[in-house]
Amino acid sequence: MEDISTLKGLIGGFRQSRILFTANNLRVFDFLNKPKSAKVISAKLGADVRAMSILLDALVSMGLIKKNGSLYENLPISSEYLQSGRPEYQGDIISHYDTLWNNWSGLDNVVKTGSPNRAAANHESFIRGMHNLSVMKAKSVIDFIDLSGMKTAIDIGGGPGTYTIELAGRGIDVTLFDRPDTIAIAKEYAGHLANVKFMEGDFLVDPIGKGYSLAFISQVFHSYTPGENLRLIKKVKKSLNKGGKIVIQEFFIEDNMSEPLEGALFAVNMLVHTEGGRCYSVKEMQSWLNKSGFTEVAISRLNEAVIISAET
Numbered sequence: 001m002e003d004i005s006t007l008k009g010l011i012g013g014f015r016q017s018r019i020l021f022t023a024n025n026l027r028v029f030d031f032l033n034k035p036k037s038a039k040v041i042s043a044k045l046g047a048d049v050r051a052m053s054i055l056l057d058a059l060v061s062m063g064l065i066k067k068n069g070s071l072y073e074n075l076p077i078s079s080e081y082l083q084s085g086r087p088e089y090q091g092d093i094i095s096h097y098d099t100l101w102n103n104w105s106g107l108d109n110v111v112k113t114g115s116p117n118r119a120a121a122n123h124e125s126f127i128r129g130m131h132n133l134s135v136m137k138a139k140s141v142i143d144f145i146d147l148s149g150m151k152t153a154i155d156i157g158g159g160p161g162t163y164t165i166e167l168a169g170r171g172i173d174v175t176l177f178d179r180p181d182t183i184a185i186a187k188e189y190a191g192h193l194a195n196v197k198f199m200e201g202d203f204l205v206d207p208i209g210k211g212y213s214l215a216f217i218s219q220v221f222h223s224y225t226p227g228e229n230l231r232l233i234k235k236v237k238k239s240l241n242k243g244g245k246i247v248i249q250e251f252f253i254e255d256n257m258s259e260p261l262e263g264a265l266f267a268v269n270m271l272v273h274t275e276g277g278r279c280y281s282v283k284e285m286q287s288w289l290n291k292s293g294f295t296e297v298a299i300s301r302l303n304e305a306v307i308i309s310a311e312t
Contacts, residue, residue, distance in 0.1 A: 019058050021098040024091050028055070029064075029082040035071035088136060093129030095122065103272050116273050127160050127185045134162035134218075137303070141218075142166040144302055145247055145309065153214040154239065156203050156232070161190035163218055168193045175199050177208055203235075204228055210239045218249040221285065222266065225276035229285075233292040237312060245311045246294065252306040253279040262304055282306055 023029065031041050038053040045052070060067045064078050074083065081090040099120045106117030142163065150172055155164045158176040167174045168190070176186055177199045190196050199209065204224075215236045221229045236246055253263030263279045270277035285308055286297050294310035301307075 016062055017097070017101070019055065019062065020064070021094060021101065023055060023059055023064075024082065024094040025098065027084065028059070029074055029078045029091075030084055032065055032072055032074040033079065033083060035068065035073040037070050038072065041072070088132075090132045092125050093132040095125035096129035099125065100269065100272075104269075107268070107272060110272055116271070116275060118273060123181055124185065127182055130219075131160035131162050131189060134160070138162045138166040141249060141302065141305075141307070142170065144300070144307055145214075145216075146245075147172065147214070149243075150213040150245070152212050152241075153216060154199075154208060154212045156208065156215060156217045156236070157220040158186065158216075158218070161186035161196070163216060164196055165190050165193065167214075167216070168195050171195075172214070173197075175209060175212075177201065177203055204232060208235060208239050212240050213244050215240060215244070215246045216249075217246070219251070221248070221250055222270050222279055223274050223277045226280070226284065226288070228276075229280075230288045230291060233288050233294075237292050237294065240312050242312060245309055246289070248285060248308040249302075249305050250285065250308075251279050252301060252304060253281055255281045255283055257281065260304075282308065 026045055026047070028041065028045070031044055038056055039049050041047070041056070042049045042052040056065065056072045057067070059065045060072070064075060064082070065072050066075050080086060081088055082094075083089070084091055099122045102120035103117050106119060110117050147167075147170055152173045152175075153167050154175045154177055155161070155167065156177050158164050158178055159182060161176050164174045164176045164186070173195045175197050176183070176190065178186065179202065180200045183198045183200050187198060191198075201207075217232075217236070220232075224232070233246070240246065251263050251266050252260070253267065254260070257267070257279070258264050267279040270279065282299055285306075286299070289297050289308070289310050294312070297308060297310045299306065299308050
């Protein structure tokens with residue numbers, strides 16, 4: 001019976017995700033900082049009362065909101081993470097996962113053809129979602145890096161600039177390199193900092209500058225092929241000062257490419273969304289560093305990620 005229970009959980013797991021996505025899309029949690037009825041919430045959102053009542057009751061059962069009589073109110077988890085404007089708000093990454101929902105629905109054809117399915121796209125929710133995730137761990141990641149003697153850094157593919165902000169807060173002059181549409185969002189988060197500058201372009205083909213003490217590459221490699229990642233590391237090595245350091249953060253996956261589960265699932269996400277990306281093992285990434293001339297490579301685990309660093 002245990003096996004069938006596991007299977008049933010896998011079969012029906014999509015239901016809670018869809019309920020959360022819809023509640024987030026409708027901004028239901030923004031209206032539940034104080035107790036309100038389904039009728040009041042429906043009126044504010046222009047929704048059907050019966051449908052809203054059923055949705056809210058499901059959210060109660062999922063442990064996201066509470067119910068007292070006919071009134072609904074956020075529980076602490078929703079007040080902290082699902083109400084917009086809160087410091088650790090996660091609504092943007094939930095919106096991004098709603099986009100993934102549409103693209104993952106084409107997985108049958110992706111597996112048959114080997115080609116990605118980009119039926120839906122929302123670049124803004126993706127970049128802001130990266131901030132939602134990174135703001136929860138940026139301090140611990142940067143604390144993990146030995147920044148002794150580091151004066152200048154480049155955050156390659158730095159997205160919303162969450163790690164750039166953390167590095168800049170340590171007194172380092174940081175260049176955030178990313179595509180123009182991403183830089184526009186990053187400036188909202190980090191544009192006020194005097195020791196942060198922005199560089200627009202494609203880091204695979206455009207110059208990234210020189211004279212850096214540190215090159216930080218976080219969650220970039222999984223979007224590209226092994227050859228592209230090797231080429232990027234070689235370019236980075238040329239950009240570093242003597243004694244400079246490269247630091248890579250990536251999702252961890254074992255050499256067998258099938259565990260942990262989160263790494264294997266994320267590899268499927270890259271299959272759905274990219275031409276040649278996937279999760280890479282530590283052994284693979286270390287080989288790229290060695291081929292680029294980095295000989296002393298340090299490898300550490302930090303929660304679900306691997307941190308790899310090497311000096312010139």
